[in-house]
Amino acid sequence: MEKIKIGKIVGCHALKGEVKIRSKSDFVDDALVVGQTIYLQYNKQTMPFTIASKRFHKTNYLVAFKDHLDINLVEKYIGCPVFFDKAKVELDKEEYFLDDIIGAQIIYKDNVLGSVIEVIDNGRHDVLVVEYHNKRLMIPYVDAFILEEDIDNNKIVVELLEGMIDED
Missing domain, CATH: 2.40.30.60 (RimM)
Structure with missing residues (x-):
């Protein structure tokens, strides 16, 4: 169970x-x-x-x-x-558990940044923790950063602010 x-x-x-x-x-x-x-x-x-x-x-x-x-x-x-x-737990058609996004690929500008390794509740909203170049990238799980979610295919498309990642 x-x-x-x-x-x-x-x-x-x-x-x-x-x-x-x-x-x-x-x-x-x-x-x-x-x-x-x-x-x-x-x-x-x-x-x-x-x-x-x-x-x-x-x-x-x-x-x-x-x-x-x-x-x-x-x-x-x-x-x-x-x-x-x-x-x-009965979920509505568009609902899912936060645990279901662990392992989801994070896509930014058509590139895979990494996978979600954890979801943290910071008191105001959830934060996605992504393994990115052996570091922990924290992405707020709010509409301003989340462009598209495809939970069935384990992918989340994000928009990031300048400076959140090294784009070299």
């Missing part, structure tokens, strides 16, 4: 075992449903948890897990990333 990261446990709330999950994922509402199974990565192991309750409070989701309704049972999971079964 392939999983996608949907957030991180950032704390506990009250004594009844609710954890605070912070998420910027577009798919968090698909994942955090009562009765649904999500996965925590704890001590290098992926562990399944069934959601017993969920509510939104301030900037976090408060989630309680079945059979873990006590703060003493869940506080050790603070800091753990939270995952969801990728196959359970």
Whole structure:
């Protein structure tokens, strides 16, 4: 089963075992449903948890897990990333997962610059990290830089600002 990261446990709330999950994922509402199974990565192991309750409070989701309704049972999971079964997410026709662009070729002025090795969330927008001449080229993943995306063929055509790369 392939999983996608949907957030991180950032704390506990009250004594009844609710954890605070912070998420910027577009798919968090698909994942955090009562009765649904999500996965925590704890001590290098992926562990399944069934959601017993969920509510939104301030900037976090408060989630309680079945059979873990006590703060003493869940506080050790603070800091753990939270995952969801990728196959359970329904995408619209033009949607895709950011992980799907890892390995995509970056095309600039009809030349292949390199491939996407990572996508970073800088807080405002995503940034494509491209391996370029043994260096990391960072390209903002915004309309001003992305001219065309062909996810099926693993290619992204970009426009760069002068000085972003050596064009010698």
